Amino acid sequence: MTRFIMPIILIGIALSFFFVFTNPIYNDILTLNSEIKSYDDTLDNSKVLESERDNLTAKYNAIIPDNLIKLEKLLPGNVDNVRLILEIGQIALPYGMVLKNVKYNVTTNTDTTATATAPQSILQGGLTSKTPKDYGIFDLEFSISGTYDNFINFTKDLESNLRIVDISSITFSSNTGATGGNSKINSTEVYNYDFKIKTYWLKN
Secondary structure (H helix, E strand, O other): OHHHHHHHHHHHHHHHHHHHHHHHHHHHHHHHHHHHHHHHHHHHHHHHHHHHHHHHHHHHHHOOHHHHHHHHHHOOOOOOHHHHHHHHHHHHHHHOOOOEEEEEEEEOOOOOEOOOOOOHHHHOOOOOEOOOOOEEEEEEEEEEEEEHHHHHHHHHHHHOOOOOEEEEEEEEEOOOOOOOOOOOOOOOOEEEEEEEEEEEEEOO
């Protein structure tokens, strides 16, 4: 009987030693291995990001400087409202037109909820969230006066300008009561034109 008791005692001691000492150490090793793997994954990701950064930097540096200037003008990194107004003034100048009644508003697209003044089609019976965008919108209003032919040429030049410009609306009138729906417009008559346009800028 005694010869069976000793092995049982030794087995008990071994199990106790395992649960008291070996098992916690084993669990610590598993935890450390998991942390090491996490750090290795983070390091690998950082290397991928560094490689992508270097590739993008190389592509950027390969762009011709003149094209960089054009890209900056196409979608500038800030509102740059003064330059835009001056550019439009330069476009109008050859046609004898001068910008008047200039008004502008900057929309950053950072609002997260619709307001009470939003159109009903947007509200849909309640407030809805808006997704922030990477660009801002610059609303500009101005008036010019000139002949119908010059107005057409100015509008074409404005639309073909390098900086992105969307014409929201145009209204015009004259002292003689002529309107845009008159198919017999006298091209030598001077009209007043009210423009509303949108342009965009890239947020950092």
